[in-house]
Amino acid sequence: MAYSPLSFNLLFTSLILFISTSTSQKTPSNKPHALILPVTKDISTNQHITRIYQRAPGIPISLTVDLGKANLWVDCENNYISKSYRNAKCNSPPCKLAGSGSCQSCYMGPSPGCNTNTCTTSVTNEVTDRLTDVGEVALDVMYLQSTNGSKPGKLVSVPGYVFVCGNTKILEGLPKGVSGMVGLGRAQIGLPYQIFKAFNLPKKFGICLSSLPRSSPGAIFLGDKPYVFPSQGDVSVYLHYTPLITRPFSIPGTNFRNDPSTEYFIQVSSIKINGKNVNFNTSFLNMNKEGFGGTKISTTKPYTTMVTPIYNAFVRAFMEQRKNIPRVKPVAPFSLCYNAKHFPNTQVGPNGPFIDLVLHQKDVFWRIYGANSMVKVGRNVVCLGFVDGGNSDTAIDIGSYQIEDNFLQFDLESSRLGFTSTLLLHQTRCSNFNKRTQA
Ligand SMILES: *[C@@H]1O[C@H](CO)[C@@H](O)[C@H](O)[C@H]1NC(C)=O
Ligand SMILES: *[C@@H]1O[C@H](CO)[C@@H](O)[C@H](O)[C@H]1NC(C)=O
Secondary structure, eight states: OOOOHHHHHHHHHHHHHHHHHSOOSSOOSSOOSEEEEEEEEETTTTEEEEEEEETTTTEEEEEEEETTOOOEEEEOTTTOOOTTOEEOBTTSHHHHHTTOOEEEOOOSOSBTTBOSSEEEEEEEESTTSSEEEEEEEEEEEEEEEEESSSSEEEEEEEEEEEEEEEOGGGGTTSOTTEEEEEEOOSSTTSHHHHHHHHHTOOSEEEEEOOSSOTTSOEEEEEEOSOOEETTTEEGGGGOEEEEEEOOSOSSTTOSTTOSOOOSEEEOOOEEEETTEEOOSOGGGGSOOTTSOSOEEEOSSSSSEEEOHHHHHHHHHHHHHHTTTSOEEOOOTTOSOEEEGGGSOEETTEEOOOOEEEEOSSTTOEEEEOHHHHEEEETTTEEEEOEEEOTTOSSSEEEOHHHHTTEEEEEETTTTEEEEEEEGGGGTOOGGGGGOOOOO
């Protein structure tokens, strides 16, 4: 069977009918090796969207992937219908999982999102400039696709998955048809930890974001290797590792909410372009005691941002490498653009200088090739796909364009990030995992 998004859909629909009629409260008997979620790129917003099945009867829910955020939230205001919805009673274990100490009274209900004696927590939409509200903590059944690392397997259910009820207003800025966001952050309520716990899986997950539009999805893998791509085998053999760093505070510089950030940080120590060091004051690359500085990985930023002093030095160093090529009028949000004919296509994208993020050790670097550094804007223009981050509290936010078609493994057992650089080097890409051929 071809493993296209369509068959993924059909498989779900037929299995859900079966599952929803059986008792949904017992834990699954067959422990899956790993689970896989499809992730598609929305071309108009550059957001990466996954789809889960939730509720009874189960329906598909599209959610924007937010790597660093803790919880999963959906719009409960509009058409949330489920026989298995439960609100989390104040001070019950789901409230503790959500880190919630607050309790609401809501007399417009009872309805999903509005119940009395229910704990609440914050709901954030990072895409729309930190749009925040407070929502009810709730539980409902979720269904996920299992995999043995190479072939899709049975659908499994997670009864009582803990999430947060948002409202329609906070959906602003998300693509049409998307009804919330899913956080993969390092917190007990995050999708990875809830799934690891439900199935007793090793605490590792992989993401492989597709650069191609909807019909060619990438994937999130919850669980350990292998990550077998057709004709390439297990791509985990290409992984290099760097430690994951925890920021001590959710909001740097404040002890007010002194819980550690759930986001993923790594140590970038310097940047090279074509092997040549980019000259800037590197002190901000090191996170300080208050949590300022450092390098974060983000899927809600479409392009990598750098604070202005680093960005300016970076752009200058890039121009230096291409000084004989005339620039063209920059196209926002970029500031350095060229005629595309000077950057002919290669196996690893437009032929620009390669960029190395030098990591915790001099000999460990993340090499970025044209496919992840140069953005085609219209037919004849390519731009350097990095954006001025102003005076952001992190030095560098590695955005989704720079991680597309790279396989990343978040190994939370060893607190390290595994990265492959572009899979195009190995004649494959993230969407190929889903293009299963006949056995
Ligand atoms: C996964 O299962 C398929 C059969 O369903 C088998 O052919 C394949 O070898 C298995 N892969 C792994 C990595 O175990
Ligand atoms: C680099 O920046 C830090 C912090 O702003 C400053 O203390 C230090 O003096 C700077 N180093 C140089 C060489 O300019």
